[in-house]
Amino acid sequence: MSKEWHxxxxxxxxxxVDKFVVDGAEHKDVIxxxxxxxxxLSKAYEHDPDPAEDDTVIDEPAAT
Structure with a gap:
C-alpha cells in the first residue's frame, strides 16, 4: 500500500468530524x-492483534 493511505x-x-458537527455536535467533543x-482500539489491538486468528468456537444456536 502506498503512502497515500495517510x-x-x-x-x-x-x-x-464534519458529519457530526453538521448534526449539532461540538467540534472539540467529536475530536x-x-x-x-x-x-x-489501540488497547484492544495490544490485547489481541488479530482476533480473527482465535481458535475459540462460539457455541450459539443458529438463528431460524
Missing part, C-alpha cells in the same frame, strides 16, 4: 470522542 485517512476523518475510541 492522506485518505485524514480526509475520511475530516468528513466524519475528544475520536481520541477515546482510538485509544480503546
Amino acid at each position: 492522506a485518505d485517512l485524514r480526509l475520511k476523518l475530516d468528513d466524519l 475528544e470522542a475520536l481520541r477515546k475510541e482510538i485509544e480503546h
Whole structure:
C-alpha cells in the first residue's frame, strides 16, 4: 500500500468530524470522542492483534 493511505485517512476523518458537527455536535467533543475510541482500539489491538486468528468456537444456536 502506498503512502497515500495517510492522506485518505485524514480526509475520511475530516468528513466524519464534519458529519457530526453538521448534526449539532461540538467540534472539540467529536475530536475528544475520536481520541477515546482510538485509544480503546489501540488497547484492544495490544490485547489481541488479530482476533480473527482465535481458535475459540462460539457455541450459539443458529438463528431460524
